[in-house]
Amino acid sequence: MFNLFKKNTAEKAVMPFNTDIHCHIVPGVDDGSPDAVTSAEIVERLGAMGVRRIIASPHVTQDTFENTPEVLDSALAELHTEIEKRGIEVEVSRSCEYRLDEFFQSQFKAGNITPYPGNYLLVENSFFSEVWNLETVLFDLKVKGYKPVLAHPERYMYYDRARYDKLHGVGTLFQVNMLSLAGFYGPAQKKNALYLLEKGYVDFLGTDIHNHRHVDAIEAYLKSRDYAKIAPRLTVGNDSLIR
Template sequence: MFNLFKKKSKKPEFDFKSIGIDMHSHILPGIDDGAPTVRESVMLVKRLIDLGFNKLIATPHIMADYYRNTPETINKALGELQLELQKQGIEIPIEAAAEYYFDETFESKIEKGNLLTMGNNYLLFELSYINFPNNLKEVIQKLNDKGYKPILAHPERYPYLYGSIENFYKIREYGCFFQLNTISLSGYYGKQTQKVAEELVDNMMVDFIGSDMHHPKHADALHQSLFLPHTKILLEESSLQNEMLK
């Protein structure tokens, strides 16, 4: 028992300093299913700093039926968090983009423009966990035609893609980057998701990693992921592009 306890309490050999930027989180206060208050937002920011990040890009949900966020609501919440961090003397740059849900309004949002992006026009979006969108290829093409650089959030979490690595290759061939939730490697979302996440790492198909931070349990899982061999591969041997978002 003593040896097990000692193993769990040791510090990881590496952290997230090498990539620097966390580009997927829900740390803005009170606007989606992430941090409910500024106080909790600050706590999550501190946890991310402790894990080695030196810049944070918050990506609140934008969903037609649930989180009807706009650039105005997102930037207001960002300002509240930035002000509180300044009051507490916590120095870390925080920007805001969004995580767009691939729903019936997504294409119209693309047509209208004014989408919240990160870096050089990178756009983060997510799919339904239940149904594969038959128009995925066409919408990704439209994003590229409009000058956006689409990033699919956590591809390892969509069960209908399981069973063949070719399903993932096809989506990348459409002209889409992949962002892995690092905590998927810890088994946080289940063994099957962990297995698929490891396959994506083994096949060098991960372009970005993100915390997808919502609450302290995610911070705990992110810390745990620093003890895993596939996280070490991501940070030391793969060609992650997080630094492109400076």
């Protein structure tokens, strides 16, 4: 019999992409996963949601996380060992999430930058204010052959819609967090994320997972009626990033 009260929710959480490009699972290098065991558990859970490849994005931020390629690669090697030990079939590599500050500029000059495949660079503002010369920095990166992707623009509470229109209009790519769509950070961030989606400004999606609590939130969201409504509109470039 036709059931009017049938739940419109998914039994299984399935991510809208196979490649996660924003994830803090390089162990012990930032405010994300503290150790290789936790990271491998998170990778395994993402694998169960259909993720086949993770390009991790450890923070590179002046004063707090002044990570160099050597530090990041040795931490990543520890994670690879743990993943192999557990037989997890998810490919894990790394780029970075670069805060546009003086440390970034110095690392850039020293050639210590690891872009994503296709020369994409994941960059972020601080949560208090936009970097004062953002447009010039983005322009300079483009001139040097990089494709800057602004991480989670929906989380910058000092941004308004005119700023989104302007930045995207001049060719800045946007990466929106699944956690924002899930409402994890609050209603304002969710509203902004939905605005960006409605305008066609969501070029990439990412999880921005730092811990198991984040995985729980995304898992629940992917099974929700709320997610089912927008899922058909989530067409992004994540899986086209080929080395």
